[in-house]
Amino acid sequence: MHDHAFYRSLSTALRERRAALDLNQVDVAELAGCSTRFVHAAEAGKTTLRLDKLISILDVLGLDLAVRVSSGGTGGSTGRHDGPSQGPAEEPRS
Template identity: 45%
Template sequence: MIPIDSTQALGAALRAARKQLGLTQADLALAAGVGVRFVVDLEAGKPTVRLEQVLRVIDALGGRVRLDGLAGAPAETTRHGA
């Protein structure tokens, strides 16, 4: 698991995952149903991206969001769109 504590850390993690999968930014944008500019901004750590689109990109990369340490949070996580 990768700890994410900033928009820059999230962008770097998603960029690394995309490259590991051999995808271009355009490939990822198409798979996630978002614009290429969104992927560029997300990977650059832009702090004003839309959460719904971020979750679509994470899902397109085969990832999932998991929150740890939150009081009252459900123990089980679900994949976006599932």
């Protein structure tokens, strides 16, 4: 499931920053090394964007993408169990 509020916020930030830098979508695409179509999709709030291309656009615009732990997260639990926990390794006996 996609958090559509995130994509709306991202698309707004991209459009506003591009306008503040007096760039058009063609300029951003050329500087980021991606297509104008991709820039348009990112600014339109498309929910399936390639991360490497998005980061290139963010770099051109002087923006950062931050990752943080959300309040609804699992606190690091992946639900995966790799076997029994083994305490600290014992020193080999001589």
